[in-house]
Amino acid sequence: MKITAPHLGNVYIAAQALFDGLGIEYIVPPMNNKEALEMGSLFSPEEMCLPYKIMIGNYIQAIEKGADTVLLPGSCGPCRFGKYAEMQMNLFKKIGKEIGFIVIDSPGDIGIKELFKRINRISRNSKRGKIGQFESLLKAVKIMNILDEIEEKAHYLAGYEVTSGECKRLLNSCKREALNTNNPGDMIRVLEGYKRKLDNVKIDKGRNPIKIAIIGEIYTIIEPFSNLFVEDKLMDYGVVTKRRLTPSWWVKDTLLKPTKLNSLKLKRNAKEYLALGIGGHGRECIGEAVLAHREGFDGAIQIFPLGCMPEIVSKSIFPTISKERDFPIMSLVVDEMTGEAGFVTRVEAFVDLLERRRKNVLSRS
Amino acid sequence: MIVGIPKGLLYYKYYPFFTNFFNELGVELVVSQDTNKDILDEGVNYCIDDACLPVKIFHGHVAVLKEKCDIILIPRIMQVRKKEYICPKFCGLPEMIKNTIPDLPRIIDKPIYAFSRKKLYTWAKEAGSMITKDKNRIKSAFNYAVMEQDKYRLGFNDKSQQLTVALVGHPYNIFDNYINMNIVKKLKRLGVGVITEEFLEDNLIDEEIRHLYKKPFWTFARNSYGFASNVYRKNLVDGIIYISSFACGIDSVVIELIKERIGNFPLLILKIDEHTGEAGLDTRVEAFVDMLGRGLR
Numbered sequence: 073m074k075i076t077a078p079h080l081g082n083v084y085i086a087a088q089a090l091f092d093g094l095g096i097e098y099i100v101p102p103m104n105n106k107e108a109l110e111m112g113s114l115f116s117p118e119e120m121c122l123p124y125k126i127m128i129g130n131y132i133q134a135i136e137k138g139a140d141t142v143l144l145p146g147s148c149g150p151c152r153f154g155k156y157a158e159m160q161m162n163l164f165k166k167i168g169k170e171i172g173f174i175v176i177d178s179p180g181d182i183g184i185k186e187l188f189k190r191i192n193r194i195s196r197n198s199k200r201g202k203i204g205q206f207e208s209l210l211k212a213v214k215i216m217n218i219l220d221e222i223e224e225k226a227h228y229l230a231g232y233e234v235t236s237g238e239c240k241r242l243l244n245s246c247k248r249e250a251l252n253t254n255n256p257g258d259m260i261r262v263l264e265g266y267k268r269k270l271d272n273v274k275i276d277k278g279r280n281p282i283k284i285a286i287i288g289e290i291y292t293i294i295e296p297f298s299n300l301f302v303e304d305k306l307m308d309y310g311v312v313t314k315r316r317l318t319p320s321w322w323v324k325d326t327l328l329k330p331t332k333l334n335s336l337k338l339k340r341n342a343k344e345y346l347a348l349g350i351g352g353h354g355r356e357c358i359g360e361a362v363l364a365h366r367e368g369f370d371g372a373i374q375i376f377p378l379g380c381m382p383e384i385v386s387k388s389i390f391p392t393i394s395k396e397r398d399f400p401i402m403s404l405v406v407d408e409m410t411g412e413a414g415f416v417t418r419v420e421a422f423v424d425l426l427e428r429r430r431k432n433v434l435s436r437s
Numbered sequence: 438m439i440v441g442i443p444k445g446l447l448y449y450k451y452y453p454f455f456t457n458f459f460n461e462l463g464v465e466l467v468v469s470q471d472t473n474k475d476i477l478d479e480g481v482n483y484c485i486d487d488a489c490l491p492v493k494i495f496h497g498h499v500a501v502l503k504e505k506c507d508i509i510l511i512p513r514i515m516q517v518r519k520k521e522y523i524c525p526k527f528c529g530l531p532e533m534i535k536n537t538i539p540d541l542p543r544i545i546d547k548p549i550y551a552f553s554r555k556k557l558y559t560w561a562k563e564a565g566s567m568i569t570k571d572k573n574r575i576k577s578a579f580n581y582a583v584m585e586q587d588k589y590r591l592g593f594n595d596k597s598q599q600l601t602v603a604l605v606g607h608p609y610n611i612f613d614n615y616i617n618m619n620i621v622k623k624l625k626r627l628g629v630g631v632i633t634e635e636f637l638e639d640n641l642i643d644e645e646i647r648h649l650y651k652k653p654f655w656t657f658a659r660n661s662y663g664f665a666s667n668v669y670r671k672n673l674v675d676g677i678i679y680i681s682s683f684a685c686g687i688d689s690v691v692i693e694l695i696k697e698r699i700g701n702f703p704l705l706i707l708k709i710d711e712h713t714g715e716a717g718l719d720t721r722v723e724a725f726v727d728m729l730g731r732g733l734r
């Protein structure tokens with residue numbers, strides 16, 4: 073069995089570590105690219121959301137590299153993501169490509185037995201014992217956590233670095249080197265090394281950079297290709313960015329969901345504007361915006377794919393938050409037609425606006 | 438006290454419950470008029486542009502009602518069946534309205550879980566307490582309203598014509614004649630009878646959704662799929678017309694699933710938004726009916 077999984081930010085690095093540890097062959101789909109998106113849009117229903125289309129591209133390119141099974145998390149919430157698996161299965165049957173699907177749904181919806189059966193389809197291919205398998209899983213989770221930490225730190229320090237571009241360079245070479253290892257232990261060592269390197273980046277504490285929170289639909293903010301690398305661009309401008317939704321946050325949130333103790337802080341902050349969960353991460357998005365304002369950020373950028381139902385609700389709440397708290401929020405909608413130039417212009421204009429608000433240029437004139 | 442009920446979204450399906458409930462509580466009721474151009478314009482004006490047409494129209498109904506009443510009902514219908522939802526926008530509907538339309542009167546926006554009588558009564562208690570303190574009155578009004586709702590039969594089941602089509606889609610697209618531009622009448626004029634999902638028994642839908650890998654978690658998606666699949670398998674109709682609003686997330690999934698199930702069976706998808714021209718719609722419907730007619734010969 074050759075497993076593959078769709079891209080979501082840096083998850084592929086942790087997935088590689090997991091399957092290296094389990095001794096199962098794992099095919100990383102080629103990094104998200106234009107061709108994948110074009111192929112994905114060709115085979116997907118027109119009104120489907122962007123993540124679906126990119127994922128289809130990932131699978132097709134992974135099949136070309138020899139993958140035969142897709143691993144995909146599921147959900148049964150009101151958001152469309154829960155139906156991805158079924159539609160993708162139908163699609164591949166229709167276009168005549170052989171590929172199996174293993175969908176990891178929450179036990180509340182499919183029953184714990186079915187969940188174990190599905191997990192067993194993967195684990196029976198592993199030569200390692202149950203304890204060894206569990207160990208690899210823990211290590212993969214640890215890797216994901218360190219990766220998210222490194223990324224968060226790099227995004228933060230980018231606003232303070234003395235040599236501009238250093239954080240970005242470190243972040244990129246960190247990912248590259250981590251992928252070149254072939255067992256989880258080595259990978260953790262490499263990552264820890266980079267974490268230390270980031271701590272030693274020369275910074276200018278006197279600087280007061282613009283701070284922007286990146287909020288919105290989880291896939292489009294985590295997967296840099298889908299948001300046209302907005303975080304990298306902001307790093308280039310020397311802007312501090314913070315994104316609360318990360319893969320490790322998602323894992324924690326999903327595990328804690330049955331106890332209703334997940335992301336209490338976000339829920340508490342969202343309460344004033346949206347007291348109920350509406351599916352997807354709509355409520356979290358509101359909470360993040362309020363929290364960003366409380367933490368002294370200059371503004372927030374909301375990113376979501378065209379037609380994303382929960383984010384449309386949060387978008388209609390943002391004008392009130394903006395007005396009441398004097399906090400600029402820009403909404404950007406992405407789909408397969410998004411042009412880079414238009415996108416960049418808007419991001420730049422937004423950064424300019426935040427800068428001007430600080431210096432009170434407008435009131436002076 | 439005057440309670441306003443906007444005639445949008447699921448009003449068509451559940452109005453006997455809401456109107457009778459408030460009537461029995463002894464308040465005056467205003468229901469907005471049928472959807473028209475002005476209401477649509479108001480809605481487009483206030484609502485954010487990413488939303489779908491029915492949600493925009495609902496905004497319009499609220500906007501024309503807001504000055505005519507003291508309390509306005511914005512039903513936050515979370516669930517009508519267990520473990521199923523309607524659409525994320527329904528769960529956040531009061532927020533969408535509150536944050537886009539200024540100078541609103543008081544709002545009844547308590548969440549409605551209508552999958553059991555007990556759960557629905559929780560809503561009735563909360564909503565009723567905004568109007569009267571008399572608990573017995575709320576209870577009897579609630580019982581009466583539920584009874585009236587149970588008696589209510591919605592939908593079309595016209596098999597008398599030469600051709601029959603199944604009209605599939607969200608209820609607000611099928612029963613709001615402004616949204617669908619009087620499609621039922623148009624079809625009748627062309628000699629086509631219409632049947633809708635309301636005349637299919639619930640257990641038959643369950644039978645159909647067994648074809649799916651995963652149970653649909655949207656109630657109306659489940660109904661649409663089950664209905665389309667049933668009429669196809671039993672060959673009850675000559676074709677299927679699906680009315681879908683542009684950018685509807687749920688439709689984008691259900692239509693794909695239906696297509697997958699029915700293969701080459703005639704299916705017409707009518708996409709509607711605020712720019713849809715009537716001539717274009719007519720042409721497509723006529724062409725579809727012509728095609729079905731040729732199949733007969």
